[in-house]
Amino acid sequence: MAIPVKLTCCNVLMLLCLFLGLLLEARAGSIFYSVPEETEKGSFVGDIGKDLGLQSPELAKHGVRIVSRGRTQLFTLNPRSGGLVTAGRIDREELCAQSARCVVNFNLLVEDEMKLFPVEVEIIDINDNTPQFQLEELEFKMNEITPPGTRFSLPFGQDLDVGMNSLQSYQLSSNPHFSLDVQQGTDTLQHPEMVLQSPLDREKEAVHHLILTAFDGGNPIRSGTLRIRVQVVDVNDNPPAFTQAEYHKSVPENVPLGTRLLMVNATDPDEGANGEVTYSFHNMDHKVAQIFQLDFYTGEISNKEPLDFEEYKIYPLEIQAQDGAGLMARTKVLIKVLDVNDNAPEVTVTSVTTAIPENFPPGTIIALISIHDQDSGNNGYATCSIPETLPFILEKLVDNYYRLVTERTLDRELTSRYNITVTATDQGTPMLSTQTHISLLVTDVNDNPPVFSQDSYSVYIPENNPRGASIFSVMAQDADSSENAQVTYFLAEDTIQGVPLSSYLSINSDTGVLYALRSFDYELFWDMQLRVMARDSGVPSLSSNASLHLFVLDQNDNTPEILYPALPTDGSTGVELAPRSAEPGYLVTKVVAVDRDSGQNAWLSYRLLKASEPGLFSVGLHTGEVRTARALMDRDALKQSLVVVVQDHGQPPLSATVTLTIAVADSIPDVLADLGSIKTPTDPDDSDLTLYLVVAVAIVSCVFLVFVIVLLVLKLQRGHSLRLLQASRDSAAASAPAPHFVGLDGARAFLQTYSHEISLTSDSRRSHLIFPQPNYADTLVSQESCEKKDFLSAPQSLLEDKEETFSQVNL
Template identity: 50%
Template sequence: MAFGQIRYSIPEEMRKGTLVGNIAKDLRLNLKELSDLAARIVYRGTTQYFALDFKTGYLIVKEKIDREEICRQASQCVLNVDVVLEDKAKIYSVEVMIQDINDNSPMFPNEEIEIKISESATPGARYLLQDAEDSDLGNNSLQSYQLSNNKYFTLDVQTGVGAVKYAELVLEKSLDREEQAVHHLILTASDGGDPVRSGTAQIHVIVLDANDNAPVFNQSVYKVEVLENVPIGTVVVTLNATDKDEGMHSEIKYLFRKITDKASQIFQLNSKTGIISVMGDLDFEEADTYEMEVQANDGGGLSAKCKVLIQVINLNDNLPELTVTSLFSPVTEDSPPGTIIALLNVQDRDSGKNGHVTCFIAGNLPFRLNKSSSNLYSLLTNRNLDREQVSKYNITITATDGGTTPQSISKNILLLVSDKNDNPPTFDQSSYTVYVKENVPAGTSIYSIKATDLDWGQNSRIAYSIIEGELNEAPLSSYISINSETGVLYTIRSFDYEQFRDFQIQVKAEDGGSPSLRSNVTINIFIVDQNDNSPEILYPSFPTDGSMGVEWVPRTYEPGYLITKVIAVDADSGQNAWLSYVLITSTEPGLFTIGLHTGEIRTANSFLDKHAIKQTLVVLVKDNGQPPLSATVTVTVMVTDSIQDILSDMSSISSPTDTESNLTVYLVVAIGTISCLFFIFIIVLLAIKLHTWKESQLFESSSINFSAYPTSRYIGAEGVREFLQTQDLSEKNLFEYLNSNHSDTLPVNNVSEKQASLLIAEALGSSDQDQCLFQLPRFMISDLYSRTHPNIDTLERKL
């Protein structure tokens, strides 16, 4: 190890590419050695102001250097650069002194200065003026003030603490407000540079009435200390100035007379109370002291000034900064002790012992740290490495400062030891389970698998691929693809939960060694159902026999009477298939209810005469998906105890037009068939009538039990109406029909119209009084009974 130091001096504001010094000559190295030794520059700051030209060996300016920005008002401005020769492990410290040039003109805080002077002011009265500021140093800084020619005022320039010059306006002649109310003057500030730079400010002197007492501060200098981490809003100091005058002449207003731009961003002054408080972040490392002047003006134009010195107390509030400037990894396992692994740069923005940093390695590792300079450390091997025991090292380097409450920071360096390809890739799981929503668009990322390889470099580069297989007679590659580099799985097509719900794929991970090693993993993919199927209503379904489906309910039902049940299914699963039933419209609201989850339609209130016989209900069936899907079904309910009510309402129940032709063919065939049976029925009926003539009064009974019929069956009301229209029969002329056309076979001389109507009602609605059916022709019984009783064999046995 070697260490050296070189110092150069250059003026500020040099152009990029300006030569600073010949590093090769000063280090006594020729250009070939300088290039072969791989020299480079390590900067201690954040901005890289210099660069090394390997062709010429010169240190050149890389960025424009502004002394005022870097060093502010410091008497000396030095930039530090370390030149590192890595192969020879030599470090040279270079100090570049930045010389000030006259690149800043004096500037006043305000381009216009307003001074209020009473007309009673006597000659010789003095008025403080704002000081101009010049960021340059020495002769290049502010040197003199000049005032424009006038007969009332002169300028007196004084030298204060630290050779700071300030100007006072001196009244030479009494003022007369009636003669001239405002005087306009020009104040010029000049520096001593070559060429001379200057700045001007307009002075507006406003003549006021008499004010014979100026404000007086209780202290000429306020000295305070403040911690650098105080919160915003903290009061630093409270200024106090008093005025013996009364009224507006005693009202004091505070303002900053002299303050730097940086200080004006950190401190604020309450113009009424004189309180100076913190409004920005204080940082000892940026500035340890702030000096400002405050002026107190009364209402009559008189003023006083005081100086405020704020000392910032340093705290250990900055963490050390640890940067790895060079890292030589991987390292061969046969590297000898003392091999350089990394070069570290350590800095701390704090000052004094708070900025003194020491580094150490955590744990018992075969490495050590060697301090090369105040800011540079070298990480070296301490003994031989063996990759078969340890393939990689996670080196933790901790930097700790010397504060009372020390601050520390750690840096992890991953060092790999090179080896041959003797480890296959290993997945982080033995198998994977992936859940994919159905209907996801093609190209969607659904999962990411990860395999690792303990080898290094090319031997650890893993490529992923899918082992071919089939799903539904299609290759797996038509369903799923994988990114060969990242292991991210993508969909090739969307999935349908109703087609298949899960499948498996095999993924292969292969490293880049020679020969390569590989391993496989199984991925189980499950399709997650989505609400993409609407409910399907199974019952009630639209009739296919040419008639309209109707539910028949007796008038004398009790509330809670079960009318029918709506049955629906949903092809989805889970909550997407949970169905609920809602009655959305009804002819008579409140007359019927439906079970929310059962779909059972029941009566809610008793039937009144004002209610219509025909009730139309619209039922909404919806699932529990998000958003929900639904379907509707219309249920027609006939509430009646008499066939007359049904026949009177038949005109309102229409059948589909496309079934009328089929119904006509059916009626023609039915009439031809039952006509043959009619004569046989008349003979049987005649024999029965002769035998039961004494019991004919049975037809006078008006008790009809409609409740014996199941309400969930459909009645072909349209078929009955068509049959009666074909035969040109009605309740009124049924009796005439039997007497006129069949008087020779059916003794009905004693049958009234009322009895004929009762016969029809009982034939259509009664199953308990079966003997009434024999009072009608067999073809009517057969047709009507077959429409209300699916099993016609029951009628055959009873006949």
């Protein structure tokens, strides 16, 4: 309900002055509001968004928030309405005590612009406190001969409210002997006094009970009472008297507890109980009363709580001296507190950034810092600093505010986290300081590519490796962190023999482990070169590469291959001819074999595994030549069967066998005459002729005359070829050595000649004679015995020579 107010000229003038004051404050840049005390939490105080010229949704966008110093946050911002609201219950008396005007100051920070706007909120008093007396009951001892008109000072009540809500009047209960008179003191306080109206008579009434009531001017009116007990005593005509009308004392605020500060003294010329003086506090604030202690008998004043210059600079005390008859005297004591440097500066980090990317430019704002010292003079003058070794600087703003900014661009790979110690130091003696710590995380930017431990790698793997086996592992380190350091591996696209590299090898994109997708064959290729690439997951991604040289190591995985004597494709078996007149050492035939392996895996040796006539023939260990070991005798069988084994020098060694059938005869008619006794060597232990062989011999006898003519013609033609081949062999032997082993690296066969008259083959269907060329391969020689070359890049002429050699052996 609104209370009608009658405006007078004085009121109009006051309102005009108030308006002009508010206008000047607005022009000064301050924002002013008022709010009654004891309002509910969230009560509206003022429209901050409107006063700042911002819409309510823009407050959060601009980072508008309240920063205050040294007290509990009383107000907060409503993010939806943009209004300033109370953060809780506000008690004006707790904030400003008895001050006539209670104003709360704080700043509004617009964070994105780093601007501060001062705000003042006046707390309007309401009548929420009842007048109270320090004592519940007061006792007076009055001499019965006290003359009427004698005044007795009464304790005044205390009301924490101000203005009309404070204490306004007193009322004394009705009594024929006493009345109340209120005096207006120089300190604007009302001093109630009790006035004796009529003489007392102890014999009629020894004790008088009165009630003093204090009223405030609020609505509704609140009141407090004090019970007064007046005891009538005998005559005491001399009250106590203090030696000083007012006592003064200066003490430092850090004085120890229990220190004797000063002593008051009052004397009474009366004798006996009327002259015994006791001391007590009178009309003293209850907070001050809790700090000091007064000796009841000696008048000694000491402190029982620490003194605080920042709370009270002067403590006013009123001491009352009373004799045994109840007469009193009062004096004032003023204790001045001297400031000492007992408060360290307060450091408040108003706005702070906890993380910053490493590529932010110099001058980036990290934090807004304010410092405050409750002391005065040099004791309260404080400065702020940080260690000089850090890449940050402090920029001083107004009102003891500092801004922490970067001095240079940060590098996370050098330092990923900074613990910044901000030190505030005052100028007192001794100097006091306060430290606060700001933790700043430098976030990663993808500025480092992955780096391999080596620029190139060499990997050795045996051939015939299992498919899917891991053969090598590469690793690249990235100095960045998180996704920027997450490395992915892959192989650069390439081909081997026209086949994509991805069909030979694969790499685990996460671990860098290299896997073989197929079993490598040294005889196809023995080395490959590829590039391994590493790429991080940053944006943009960075990459690097390393070369990898893969060498395939030979294994003994190829058995010797016998080139001569070769098994005929038509199922027949070749027969070699040895004349009965052959001398010991006569070259009967030669076993020719090659091995696709290299090195000692391709070194071949020959030996006789089994013979139908032991001791008759021998085999050259390295040449494979089958020669007679002794002269042939008539008792020796016409047909001799030999089993020759060819073995390499690998680990473990591999071997192959060939069965030779040698016919012993001086002439072809002898061979034909005894041909029926020769049996196809399908089994090395079986020397009997089958029925089919007998039929074949008969057929051969019928066509013998025709076939002899054909043989003579062929012999004449091949005689010429033998002379050409012998000349070529002698030229090659003179220009290159002929080691007795076979190599895969571009092998050529240089054949050592041997001569033969006739070779006979027969099967179950036909019999015919085969005349091999007189000059045959003795040993296969490696063209390049010491150094490896890429099989894929071998000269085409070398391949053609190899094909020519094999074609000659198969003749």
